[in-house]
Amino acid sequence: MLLATDLDGTFLGGTDADKTSLYQLIKESPDVRLVFVTGRGIRSVLGLLEDTALPRPEYIICDVGATITHFPTMMPVEPIQSGIAAKWPGEQVREKLKTVAGLLHQEAQQQYRCSYYYDAQTDIPAAQTVAASFSCDLMLSAGKYLDVLPGGVNKGYTLLKLLEVLGTSQEQVLVAGDSMNDLAMYETGLQGVVVGGAEEELLAQTAVMRHVLQASRIGAGGILEAMEKHHAFASLIDNVGLR
Ligand SMILES: [Mg+2]
Known part of the structure; x- marks a missing residue:
């Protein structure tokens, strides 16, 4: 399974207890692939990762979808990155x-x-x-x-390209966010969660999307709430007794 999550207000949001539970769960679950999908630039994300409490992602989609980096090697993911670069007027x-x-x-x-x-x-x-x-x-x-942004490029576009490269089936994915630049991830049709405390406009835009849960808990708590209801992640939650 693969968790593709926004950072500010989402993966980094919520109570300390919920963040600890979520981060532990991911660290102890080698089956979970973690992808950060953020409006931050890569340097700012690397700064966050100096905190060892934060699980290491496998991929980091930054710049609202305009860059994609394989974290362990810090290499751009090709051909996705070149395709985006070619669309950018400079x-x-x-x-x-x-x-x-x-x-x-x-x-x-x-x-x-x-x-x-x-x-x-x-x-x-x-x-x-x-x-x-x-x-x-x-x-x-x-x-x-x-x-x-380059035409057609957003968080959803780059995430779908990554799933193609990885050969990950869409049913294995959970996306999480809290503001309007996350909307494109829900528009892909992937199972998603809008975490508690989200931007009103995003709540309005996703209200009719049956594949999107509007969680009551803030940030990391909302991600845990969505995992309980996601067919791939639910067993994980049960195994560690988080439910
Ligand atoms: Mg956010």
Whole structure:
């Protein structure tokens, strides 16, 4: 089985007790493949992994889906990464976005995407027009993050490409998230959980998706809640007596 999880507010969220249970469960279950799927850049994720309490992922999808790294070797996963790179227009899109009012550049590392903060003052239609002129997508998340990504690239796209490379069957997968940039993972049709404390817009958008559980527990607790109801993960929960 394979857990593909967002980090902030999801895998890193929830009570200390739930995080301890989830992290232990994964560390003690060699059958569980772990994939981080985050808006962070790779350096920021490697910083988090200095905390040895956090289980080691096998793959890290960063930059809202624009980069994919095999963690033990730190190698990009091919041909996925080259395919994404080929869709990215490069620095010219960043230059053009400088003309858009109200975009505040994020200091975060950015590969094959541009990241900004936005607010009520931001001219989002203008940003949308710039993105579209480079065949890029514009993504808003958590009420403050604005990302411009290569057209069609998002967390769901890159995760599906990885499953293809690994030959993992879709029934073996659980996806987890809490904000709008996670929506693309649910749109793949994979079994998923929106953890407690999630962004309202994401709850609204996933309410009609029968393959998506809206958990009551926050962060890691919501992932455990979903594992209990997932046919592949449920036996794991029973084996360690977490239910
Ligand atoms: Mg999140």
